[in-house]
Amino acid sequence: MTGTLASPTELDLDSYRVQVEARLEAFLAGKGRAARSQAFPTRAVEELRSFFAAGGKRIRPLLCACGWHAAGGGPEPAGLVSAGAALEMFHAFALIHDDVMDRSDTRRGQPTVHRCMATEFTRTHPRAEVEQLGIGAAILIGDLALTWSDELLHAVGLDPDRLAAALSLIDEMRTEVMYGQYLDLTGSARLEARTDLPLTVIRYKTAKYTVERPLQLGATLAGADKRLLDDLSAFAIPLGEAFQLRDDLLGIFGDPGETGKSRLDDLREGKYTVLVALALAAADERQEADLRATLGNQAIGETDAERAREIMTATGAAEGVERMIGERYREALDALTAAALPAPADHALRTIAHAAAWRRS
Amino acid sequence: MTGTLASPTELDLDSYRVQVEARLEAFLAGKGRAARSQAFPTRAVEELRSFFAAGGKRIRPLLCACGWHAAGGGPEPAGLVSAGAALEMFHAFALIHDDVMDRSDTRRGQPTVHRCMATEFTRTHPRAEVEQLGIGAAILIGDLALTWSDELLHAVGLDPDRLAAALSLIDEMRTEVMYGQYLDLTGSARLEARTDLPLTVIRYKTAKYTVERPLQLGATLAGADKRLLDDLSAFAIPLGEAFQLRDDLLGIFGDPGETGKSRLDDLREGKYTVLVALALAAADERQEADLRATLGNQAIGETDAERAREIMTATGAAEGVERMIGERYREALDALTAAALPAPADHALRTIAHAAAWRRS
Numbered sequence: 001m002t003g004t005l006a007s008p009t010e011l012d013l014d015s016y017r018v019q020v021e022a023r024l025e026a027f028l029a030g031k032g033r034a035a036r037s038q039a040f041p042t043r044a045v046e047e048l049r050s051f052f053a054a055g056g057k058r059i060r061p062l063l064c065a066c067g068w069h070a071a072g073g074g075p076e077p078a079g080l081v082s083a084g085a086a087l088e089m090f091h092a093f094a095l096i097h098d099d100v101m102d103r104s105d106t107r108r109g110q111p112t113v114h115r116c117m118a119t120e121f122t123r124t125h126p127r128a129e130v131e132q133l134g135i136g137a138a139i140l141i142g143d144l145a146l147t148w149s150d151e152l153l154h155a156v157g158l159d160p161d162r163l164a165a166a167l168s169l170i171d172e173m174r175t176e177v178m179y180g181q182y183l184d185l186t187g188s189a190r191l192e193a194r195t196d197l198p199l200t201v202i203r204y205k206t207a208k209y210t211v212e213r214p215l216q217l218g219a220t221l222a223g224a225d226k227r228l229l230d231d232l233s234a235f236a237i238p239l240g241e242a243f244q245l246r247d248d249l250l251g252i253f254g255d256p257g258e259t260g261k262s263r264l265d266d267l268r269e270g271k272y273t274v275l276v277a278l279a280l281a282a283a284d285e286r287q288e289a290d291l292r293a294t295l296g297n298q299a300i301g302e303t304d305a306e307r308a309r310e311i312m313t314a315t316g317a318a319e320g321v322e323r324m325i326g327e328r329y330r331e332a333l334d335a336l337t338a339a340a341l342p343a344p345a346d347h348a349l350r351t352i353a354h355a356a357a358w359r360r361s
Numbered sequence: 362m363t364g365t366l367a368s369p370t371e372l373d374l375d376s377y378r379v380q381v382e383a384r385l386e387a388f389l390a391g392k393g394r395a396a397r398s399q400a401f402p403t404r405a406v407e408e409l410r411s412f413f414a415a416g417g418k419r420i421r422p423l424l425c426a427c428g429w430h431a432a433g434g435g436p437e438p439a440g441l442v443s444a445g446a447a448l449e450m451f452h453a454f455a456l457i458h459d460d461v462m463d464r465s466d467t468r469r470g471q472p473t474v475h476r477c478m479a480t481e482f483t484r485t486h487p488r489a490e491v492e493q494l495g496i497g498a499a500i501l502i503g504d505l506a507l508t509w510s511d512e513l514l515h516a517v518g519l520d521p522d523r524l525a526a527a528l529s530l531i532d533e534m535r536t537e538v539m540y541g542q543y544l545d546l547t548g549s550a551r552l553e554a555r556t557d558l559p560l561t562v563i564r565y566k567t568a569k570y571t572v573e574r575p576l577q578l579g580a581t582l583a584g585a586d587k588r589l590l591d592d593l594s595a596f597a598i599p600l601g602e603a604f605q606l607r608d609d610l611l612g613i614f615g616d617p618g619e620t621g622k623s624r625l626d627d628l629r630e631g632k633y634t635v636l637v638a639l640a641l642a643a644a645d646e647r648q649e650a651d652l653r654a655t656l657g658n659q660a661i662g663e664t665d666a667e668r669a670r671e672i673m674t675a676t677g678a679a680e681g682v683e684r685m686i687g688e689r690y691r692e693a694l695d696a697l698t699a700a701a702l703p704a705p706a707d708h709a710l711r712t713i714a715h716a717a718a719w720r721r722s
Contacts (some may be wrong), residue, residue, distance in 0.1 A: 031536075039561070040540045041547070097504065101497035121547070136546050137461035139500060140539055143458065146507060147535040154528050160521050167515050172507040174391075178501055179401045186402070186482070187499050200400070 009345040011069055016076055020084040024052055027085065027152060043120065044141045047113055051092055059352075060087040060214040066352070067218025070345040071228055074117040079158040083166070083221060086152035087214055093145035094177060100138050101185055102269070109260065114138035132290040158221055163167045166220045173213035180204030184272075191272050191295060198274045199241075206247075207240025233337035235349065238328035238335070240335070243356040244275050245325050248273040252309060254320065258361040264305055266340035270296025276325070279317035287311045371705040372430055374423050379439055381422045381445040385413055388446065388513060399444070404481070405502045407463025408474055412453055420713075421448040421575040427713070432589055440519040442584060444527070448575055454506035455538060461499050462546055463630070470621065475499035519582055519627040522586030527581045534574035545633075546714040552633050552656060559635045560602075567608075568601025577600035579678035595696035596710065599689035604717040606686045609634040613670060614679065617720040619699040625666055631657025635685070640678035647671045 032045040038228065061084030068080055097290050098104075099112040106112060111119070118134025125133060156163055184201045215232045216224075224232075250259050251266035252275065266273070276295065283291060294300050294308045312318045336346060393406040421691060422445030429441055459465075460473040467473060472480070479495025486494060514531065517524055545562045576593045579587075585593075611620050612627035613636065625636070640652060655661050655669045673679045693714050 035540070038540075039545060044540075044543060096499055101500060103493070124551070125547075132464070133547065137543065139458055139462060140543050140546070143507065144536065144539050146504065147532065147539065150511060151532045153533065154525070171508065171512045172513065175505065178505050178508065179396070179399075179405075180406060182402060182498065182501050185501070186494065190485070314592070349563075 011065070011348045013348060016065045016081070017058050017085070019076075019081045020058060020088060021052070022154075023081050023085040024040070024088060025049070025150070027089075028052075031148065035190045044137075044144055045118075047116060047141050048092060048145060050110070050116075051096070051108075051113065052088070054110045056088070056091075056108065057089060058084075060091060060210060061085070064218035065346050066345055067215035067224075067232060068222045069218075069348070070215070070232060070339075071219040071222035071224035072342055073218075073222025077158065079156040080218065080221060082152050082156045083217060085158070086149045086170075087217070089145050089149035089152055090174070093142045094181070096138055096142040096145065099145060100135055100142070112138070113141055116135075129226060134349060143201075148203060156219040156221070159223070160342045162221055162223055166217055169213060169217055169220055173209060173217075175202045176249070177209040180206075180209065187342075191270065191276060191280065191292070193277055195274045195277045198272055198277055201272075202241050202244045203237065206244040207237045209240075210243065211240035212236035221223055228339075231335065231341075233341065234335035235332050235353075239332035239353050241354060242325045242328040242332065245274060245321050245328070246357060246359060248275050249318065249321055249325075250359075252305075252312065253331070255360065260361065264300065264302070266300050267300060267305055267308055268292055268296070275312060275317055275321050279312045279315045282315035282317060283311060287315065307357060325357055329353065332357075372426070372709045374426055374709060376428045377442070377445070378419050380437075380442045381419060381449060382413070384446040384513075385449060385611055386410070386443050388450075388509070389413075390535040392509065394537045404478075405505055408477060408502050409453060409506060411471070411477075412457070412469075412474065413449070415471045417449070417452075419445075420573060421452060422446070424572060424575040425579035425618065425711050427585045427706055428576035428581075428593060430579075430709070431576070431593060431700075431702045432580040432585035433584035433703055434579075434583030440517040441579065441582060442579060443513050443517045447463045447510045447517070447531075449577070450506050450510035450513055451535070454503045454510060455542070457499055457503040459542060460541070461496055461503070462718060473499070474502055478502075484663075486583065489556075502515070507722060517582070519625065520584070523582055523584055527578055529533060530574060530578055530581055534570060534578075536587045537565045537574075540566075541570065548633060552631065552637060552641065552653070556635045556636055556638045556642075559633055559638055563602050563635070566596065567605040568598045569602065570601075572601035573597035582710065589700075592696065592700035592702075595698065596693050596714075600693035600695070600714050600717060603689040603693065606635060606682050606689070607718060607720060608677065609636050609719075610682055610686075613666075613673065616721065621722065625661065625663070628655055628661060628669055629657070630657050636678055636682050639681045642672045643676035643678060644672060648676065686718055693718075 028045055028049050032042050035042045036043055064084050064087055065076055065080065068076060073080075095107060096113045099107055100332050104112050105115055114134040114137070116134075117137040118130045119135045121130040121137075134143070153167065156166070180201055181202070183197065184205060187197050195321075212233050215236050216229050219228055219232055248266070248271075251261075252263060253272070254261075256262060256263055276291075279291060280288060290307055291311050294304045297304070333350070336349055336353070341349070381673060387598050389406055389410050393403050396403045396406055426437055426441065427450055429437060434441075456468060457474045460468055461475050465473050466476055470475075475495040475498070477495075478498040479491045482491040482494045514528065517527070541562055541564070544558065545566060548558050548562070573594050576597050577590050580589055580593055593721075609627070609632075611630070612622070613624060615622075615624060617624055637652075637656065644652060651668055652672050655665045658665070694711070697710055697714070702710070
């Protein structure tokens with residue numbers, strides 16, 4: 001998706017993305033030097049550098065830049081690059097802690113931070129302690145990322161009143177995504193035939209966090225008024241929902257050669273998605289029993305997964321999710337048209353919207 | 362210690378502490394209302410309210426107020442109360458995550474947050490999942506406390522230049538305490554006869570975090586110059602070290618009737634303190650073997666603990682730590698005299714220093 005996202009016709013988002021990545025790298029290099037000068041271990045810094053080097057779409061910084069241009073803010077200043085880097089650093093925190101909570105083994109094709117650290121501790125600590133130490137270290141590395149995300153924000157500079165408004169938005173965003181994760185964490189033990197819980201999780205964990213707040217942050221730093229923030233929200237929420245619904249479909253039906261991830265993970269984890277809820281709601285007794293036996297079962301193989309896919313297709317659940325994506329995509333574009341943004345921002349957001357809703361990876 | 366700390370002759374720190382607690386309560390009440398209005402679970406907010414209600418010395422906010430007065434700031438403004446509340450909210454984050462990393466069962470005489478949450482989940486989730494869910498929820502509740510500590514800081518108001526300097530101090534403080542905890546977490550598996558690691562942990566996890574940075578924060582908000590910040594540091598570091606060295610002694614030799622905590626916990630945890638390092642350094646073969654058999658052994662009872670105390674006394678380790686406390690206390694008071702602070706701040710800090718170094722609880 002990165003390639004498509006990063007090359008809209010008129011805004012040079014590719015160059016912005018490179019600057020954000022350079023800012024993260026320079027910031028962490030500084031943290032490494034500071035740690036060495038105080039005789040602190042540099043391992044935490046190195047973990048974060050590897051984490052960023054392993055990939056990521058940088059979608060939140062890119063949307064932050066779009067928000068800036070939507071509000072008519074000229075060429076991106078250095079402060080906007082810091083703001084984008086702060087969003088990406090916050091995202092590292094969120095993923096590292098999520099992976100601890102879910103006890104995930106891989107992220108971006110690499111071992112997760114708590115797995116890396118556990119391996120590291122086998123060299124110095126008793127075998128029986130390394131798993132818990134790895135988790136402890138990953139919690140701390142996440143905490144550092146959250147704190148350093150703040151530090152990047154404090155360095156944004158720009159207009160103090162706009163910065164205060166931006167910090168207030170960021171405070172909202174953080175609380176929302178944490179509540180979303182709380183609901184996701186505590187709700188996943190009970191798979192039900194209702195879409196309200198997964199839709200709430202999508203709203204807070206993806207739509208607001210990934211699309212709405214980054215757009216509004218950029219716009220706020222460029223001095224946007226309430227009306228523009230609302231217009232951006234009307235575009236962002238349905239698009240963010242479409243983005244996550246597509247993610248859920250790709251997790252079950254995607255081509256692993258294109259997505260780069262296994263089609264078994266979401267099933268094994270028993271991920272409570274809208275797709276699952278719709279399938280449970282329309283399943284007959286036999287289908288429901290088969291689906292429940294598959295979801296959350298670590299031992300399933302491709303045959304079980306194929307049966308789950310059959311059920312999701314036969315019940316009309318997959319088609320239902322496709323329909324929801326289409327509705328939300330159109331709703332987002334209508335909102336964009338109504339917003340009548342400056343042409344470069346409008347164009348960039350249309351490109352991003354298309355890629356987000358109809359991507360294959 | 363609270364009673365003595367809170368009642369120096371001239372500053373009304375008791376009233377300030379009450380205001381900080383009221384601010385925390387009002388802030389969390391607002392978060393509870395906001396959560397209900399968005400159909401978010403209010404359990405995270407309730408956990409934090411119970412956490413504050415269970416106690417705590419509020420020493421960091423009190424030192425923040427002392428720093429304000431040391432810099433000649435007049436009556437404490439509302440912004441200083443928010444700053445104190447932010448320090449206490451950050452401390453809640455630090456303790457909740459520390460307890461997860463150490464798998465501690467109790468804090469302030471109550472079950473720790475991950476234990477409370479695990480118990481809560483037994484009502485709704487399968488038995489096999491509740492421990493991990495409790496840990497996940499506690500990580501999130503800590504994350505919320507860290508984020509909300511920021512939100513309280515952003516509400517400090519006061520002079521923008523001073524606030525920017527204060528945020529920069531807070532950024533330093535957070536990174537330091539996280540590195541201190543990282544060293545504490547990863548170093549504790551190797552008990553050695555060297556005091557450099559426990560002294561480094563004491564410096565960052567207690568001396569800077571608990572004393573130096575809160576004092577400097579208050580002073581910065583009142584417009585202190587670099588010289589005053591250095592003077593406060595010269596007082597704070599030795600005092601903070603004395604405070605923690607006393608804590609380590611009380612953990613082994615204290616009267617449980619006065620301290621409110623068991624004299625077995627630190628031994629069972631195998632806490633790597635200066636006291637332990639000094640004892641190992643001076644122990645003969647038999648003493649070292651006995652000490653190592655006791656430290657980190659969950660199964661020990663009062664007889665083993667008594668033997669450990671004998672060794673710590675016979676090796677001169679306990680006396681050595683007492684001597685270090687005395688030296689640091691005098692160093693702190695000399696620094697205070699040299700700083701020539703306004704009389705009310707000077708008096709309050711002398712009272713706090715005496716209580717911190719010579720307390721029995």
